[in-house]
Amino acid sequence: MSRLAVGGAAAALLLAAAALSGCSAPPPGAAPSPQAPTLGPSPTVHAEAWWRAGAASGTLASGLSSPWSVVPLAGGGALISQRDDGAVLEVTAGGDVRRVDTIPGVVSGGESGLHGLALREESGTRLLYAYFGAAEDNRVVRMPLLGEPGSYALGPAEVVVAGIPRASTHDGGRLAFGPDGHLYITTGDAQQRDAAQDPAILGGKILRVTPEGEPAPGNPWGTEVYSIGHRNVQGIAWTADGTLWASEFGQNTWDELNRIEAGGNYGWPVVEGAAGREDFIEPVVTWATSEASPSGIAAYGDTVFVAGLRGERLWQVDTTDGELVRSPVAALDGAHGRLRDVVAVSDGSLWVLTGNTDGRGAPRADDDRLLRVELTPAT
Template sequence: MAEARGLRSVRLRQARTSAAVVVVLALAAGCSDGGGDAEPSVSSSSPSQQPSTPAPSTSGTPSTPATSATPSGPVKLTVAGTVATGIEVPWGLAFLPDKSALVAERDSGDIKRVQGNQVSDVGTVPGVDPSSEGGLLGLAVDPQYPRRPYVYAYYSSSDDNRIARLTFSGNRISNPSVILDGIPQAAIHNGGRLRFGPDGFLYAGTGDGGDRPTSQDDDSLGGKILRITTDGKAAPGNPGNKPWFSKGHRNVQGLAFDGTQLYSAEFGQNTWDELNSITAGANYGWPGAEGISRLDGMVDPLAQWRTNEASPSGIAFAQGHIFMASLRGERLWAIPVAGGKRTGEPVAFFTGQYGRLRTVEVAPDGSLWLTTSNTDGRGDAQNDDDRILRVTITR
């Protein structure tokens, strides 16, 4: 259980101020946000998922623009600077209409506001019970904010995972109200990502809580992508009038929309992590399938990676690509997609350069905000971790 089962990554790093190449000598096996529950296969990713031109893994000072270029790739990503430092285990990140952002600290249960280069405390979500992978997780801002001055938080309590609605006004959160509870909770596999869809409904990725059959149990909220109203009710048009939109997931960590098309990132177990194209009522196979399995009645992923190359967390859509932050893989993947289909090979950026990467979101100016996750007990924290990096996208 958890990454402690595997060997730690063994790396030779020079100081952050050095421009030396970071060489990854060995990668560890683990669980969930460290990658599988057992030692992964020693082979590399399948050829169909291998980046056509892997990005070089070069080090650099985080506050200095650093580019990880792929000459034949469709986009180039550049770290243009550091937005904020000293945030402990940032997980959820959501922008407000004024272009500031709210950030959830997983273990403390605190919500921070990042405005310009200033970070302030806006309050603590009551009832958060952190664990190896649980705590204060996803955040989402009401699409009608500030007319409806609400922020939604997914968090682990001592009994379950819950979604709460909070009032955010005067730079403070208040009036917490649980709108949905009973999501399976454990030290691992808690899911936690929130995202409002273009239909105005709230989507939530959940995990199986370590109890595999829940993913196929239509009466369980575990191992699903939920689609609910802002009052926590099943959204109209859901399969069987249930709160869930799709099932057969192991541990959904990322959600992103390209128009009306939903994508999800999911932790695999021993071998394959996944990027999925989500369709209402579809079954994504867990626990019977992991990765591309071609099972009747099950939907295969758009792309898959060995767990040491990904252990995916947050995803975001911009400029025809899903951008996928990777924890154990310590890289940002760019996957070209259109209309629920993959249109090219995934390409990796910043491999080994900033440590574990947890969350990526599209900022109001079109850049990406990318958070590290090196203070979560599974990474190698530097003095300024955890950080939010600003990444620009060019072609």
């Protein structure tokens, strides 16, 4: 497998000028999840495989507090999770922001709290899934999403997966429905380093379960576990060719973008970054931790977009059949501070969520935003 370690130079930004608009309905052939194309195969209607992000063309929402995950809604608008207060917000197609509800049982502290959201429609019922830190563990619940745009509410919560180790750091937290219809859950080692190599422990893993929370058929160990040897995975997405990708925080030296395979062992804590060992799967790209600290990722065509926290950049990684095509290119380099999440919407843009109010220093009030970024084909 080809791989690359990326230095600090970033390519020039591509500029795009476009008015704000909501997320249009996914085109025919996109993944069945309402979050497509980000959390499933990207639209196949585009002939171009690789894409570039321009400068932010507008702000969809502002005044957010420790936002963590954004889910576009078919027909316009989005849902956003806030880590520290456990709130789910609605951003309407017109740009208004309102609190939908607070997820019951969220216990915030350190880097733990309300993390990823995912949306699924079943027999006409919309179910919102949420990953969060509870008093004793990290867990995933689901709730009916009730009402209409501008007045959404949440129904009673039902536990889907519990018993994921939690700590003040390394809590994972991203949710995504894959093209196979199953729910993928990223977890961290919760400061239990050796747990990442133990398939019987849910920490330091990527999990794959049915929408009800049972181990998905075909999982390599017959449990919820899909891959092992992860330190702290906070991003997951599928490119148009069906390849599953995940971003991973390193410790002191190397952050990673990995191609995920069922039963794969990604090396932590034995190795960080590339080690040239046949018993571990090598990362496709590594970055110095100062250049990335990757959180959410998105895919459009066969380009993977990686949101960097400490690196304050949006890395653009062009792939073919799960392999790197050329050196990654940076966009939004320092223009908006820390980047927490990115999603691709089917109208040809990215939505980028900043994460400045949960930095290591004193938070900057009302500093976090949901930005719109136009995409153009790569040349």
